[in-house]
Amino acid sequence: MSVNQEVSKDGKKVYINISGRFDYKVSQAFRDSYRRIPGQECVSYYVDLSDAVYMDSSALGMLLLLREHAKCRGGSVFIERPSKQIDNILKVANFEQLFTINYTCPITSYAGESAGAEH
Amino acid sequence: MQKTSCALVVSRSNKTILSIKKMLAPAGISVEQANTEGEVFSLLENQKFSCILIESGLSETPCNKFIRALRMVIGADYVPIIILATIEDEAQLSYCISAGCDDILFKPFTALALNSRLSSFEKTRELKQLYKASLKEQIVAKRIMTNAMNERCLKFKEIELLNRSKEIFSGDLFLTARHPDGSLNIMMADFTGHGLPSTIGSLPVADVFSTMTEKGFELGYILENINNKLHTLLPTSMFMACSVVNISNDLKHAKVWNGGMPDIYVRGGETGNIQCKLQSSSVPLGITETVSNQYDMQDIELTPGDQFILFTDGLTESLNKDGDMFGEHRLEECLRTNRQKKSVFNALISTFDEFRGDVVAMDDVTLACIPCSDELMHENNIDAGKSMHIACSEDNRWHWYMELGGSSLHEINPVQNVIEEVHRLSGQSLSTDKLSDIMSMLYHNVIQHSDPADASQLASIHRARENGDESNNVFIRIGIKRIYHNGIPALLVHMEDSGKQFTQDALLSSLDHQENKTTDSHDNEYPLVFELNKLTRNKNSGNRLEAIIFEHDNLVNYYG
Incomplete structure (x- = not known):
């Protein structure tokens, strides 16, 4: 499992990719991926779950924390390309009522625009 | 290291002993010597070593x-070896x-090496003590x-109901609560994560659910109140998923x-099919403020x-050893293959346990099968006394505890309750007859022998109650722990009462009596093996009994 993060040049888009199990074990890395960046106003956070194989309720809680973090700073959160298994978990929790979920969006990456970081 | 601590050195070499004495003296550690294994065990009976x-x-x-x-003799005490x-010994x-x-120290070693090792163990000891204290608090x-x-x-x-928790909490x-119109409200909920915070x-x-149900509020309104309460109380990352059912008094609607x-599955009573x-249909409770129609019932x-x-x-x-999830498809397959059964509860637990094997659970597991029967609508509250279970997922170990005192002692024969709880926690791996026999025997033993001056502990309890003597702190405690005894899955049954302790001789005689009686009465139906372990017996006080029941062998070891 790992959490990868990239920030766009203007710092307004943060791309977070989670691979493997998205559970309580990555909570610190996930939190660091959006807290340890400068200038956090009006940022769009893209959480790519295409490589995640499972998420537990703690992971849903982490998404809620990110949502609050973004909301307080005029930003927004997008969940991108959840796998079928992850999508089932999001659907059971009815998280489409709380987040914008993109199923077919192109791979969003800002590699080259700024240095990425792996946690 | 405390001044009073003493190390036990098992060696036949006076040179080694002398050398270790010199090394440990500056740290205030005295040394006791044993030349043989027999001497070691005899010293351990009367003395504690650091x-x-x-x-x-x-x-x-x-x-x-x-x-x-x-290790068996030392038990739970922390004594580093x-x-x-x-x-040349490396291979062993x-x-x-x-x-x-x-730990291992290769000879020759210095005083610094030995004392460093012991200091490191002292830190571990402190941590263990802290952990124990924390565990006690949690219990x-x-x-x-x-x-x-x-x-x-x-x-x-x-x-x-099956309720296995990953940790103590x-x-x-x-939850269940009776509505004034006779219908029954049922709630199953799952807080984010597990353990104490959850x-x-x-x-x-539970307060809102039971109080509002009893006052006649509709479920939708109760959910709204619970949501508002949790939204205020819980941190952002926490919520409570829940399903609620209201079964009408005439069993025709829900x-x-x-x-x-x-x-939520509804299984046909006559066909056994999934109806x-x-x-x-909603986000879990505690995340957002209530919006209109959020709690419309189906x-x-x-x-x-x-x-x-x-x-x-x-x-x-839950995962098996290959990393596969149990999944709804396995659950449904189990329901299909057990269509003819009145209840699928035991079949579900067996299928689940078989699937999971020895894999450590990642989460709490709760399963409830609720039949819409007349008994459900008319049955009164069953007071099972004080009981709790502490379950740990590791190797499917769990610990269940019950204390009967005061009125619950008078009104409840705990044997049936214990059997039900054991089956609830472990599924059907133990024969009911076997467990019932052993529990009854232990219960009888505790009641009859704990106070030789009084023929019946229950009689004294009843007298105390009749006399209005509430200060008479009479109790019986029963604990069941799923353990691995020498690697074999077993249940450790522990019974304890508030009576006077009885002597080792009385205990031995009572157990011998039980052994003969049991062997006679069952005609080898359950080959009971009694092993009275001297060291265990010496440690225990006379007002408690323990038995180890092997789940698959029909063997029972008794300790008093």
Whole structure:
């Protein structure tokens, strides 16, 4: 499992990719991926779950924390390309009522625009 | 290191002993010497040691067996065992470590090396003490919590419930409450995560659920109140998924709501088929403020005998050794293959346990099978006294505890309750007859022998009650722990009462009597093996009995 993060040049888009199990074990890395960046106003956070194989309720809680973090700073959160298994978990929790979920969006990456970081 | 601590050195070499004495003296550690295994065990009976140093090649039996025996005698006390080895012993050392040895020192070693090792063990000892204290606090807190929850929840024989928690505290919740119109409200909930933080929200939820149901509020309004309460109380990252069912008094209708839980299954009473599955229609509680129509209930028609099957995602998301999830497909397959059975509860547990094997659970697991029967609507609250279970997922170990005192002692024969709880926690791996026989025997033993001056402990309890003597603190405690005894899955049954302790001779005689009686009465139906372990017996006080019941062998070891 790992959490990868990239920030766009203007710092307004943060791309977070989670691979493997998205559970309580990555909570610190996930939190660091959006807290340890400068200038956090009006940022769009893209959480790519295409490589995640499972998420537990703690992971849903982490998404809620990110949502609050973004909301307080005029930003927004997008969940991108959840796998079928992850999508089932999001659907059971009815998280489409709380987040914008993109199923077919192109791979969003800002590699080259700024240095990425792996946690 | 404390001034009073004493190390036991097992060696035949006076030179080694003298050298170690010199090394440990500056740290204020005295040294006791043992030349043989027999001397070691005899010293351990009367004295406690801060550590044991064993010179390899000394013992008559292989070193790993000797260490295993030492660990059994030392029990739960923290006594580090260090092997003083030569480089030639290297091949044997891994066996010693797996047998319970803590460290190895290759000869020759310096005073600094030895004292450093012992200082490091002291830090571990402090950590262990802290952990023990924390565990004790949690157990007390769990007891308070369980009592508080019992007061807020009705219990029904008809409802079959499995509740296994990953840690001492469970983040899963199961509640029932009777509405004034005679209908029954049922809630199964799952807080984010597990352990103590997950269980904190249970009390206010149980309070709102039971109080508002009893006052006649509709479920939708109750959910709204619980949501508002949790939204205020819980941190952002926490929420409570829950499913609720209201079964009408005439068993013809039910109202259902599911927010973030796995599907609720309705199984046909006559056909055994899955009648319908009720999906989650809302975000879990505690995340957002209530919006209109969020708690609109779904109406379904029932036929008396239909069953609701509720479970938390800990069941379907449990993994086996290959990393596969149990999943709803396995659950449904089990329902299909057991269509003819009146209840699928035991079949589900067996299938689940077989699937999971020895894999450590990642989450709390709760499963409830609720038959829509007349008994459910007319049965009174069953007061099972004070009881709790502490379950740990590791190797499917769990611990269940019950204390009967005052009125509950007078009114309840605990044997049946214990059997039900054991089956609830472990499934059907133990024969009911066998467990019932052993429990009855132990219970009888505790009652009859704990106070020789009084022929019947129960009689004294009853007298105390009749005399209004509430200060008479009479109790019986029963604990069941699923353990691995020498690697074999077993149940450790512990019974204790408030009576006077009885002597070792009386205990031996009572157990011999039980042994003969049991062997006679069962005609080898259950080949009971009694092993009275001298060391265990000496440690225990006379007002408690313990038995180890092997789950698969029909063997029983008794300890008094």
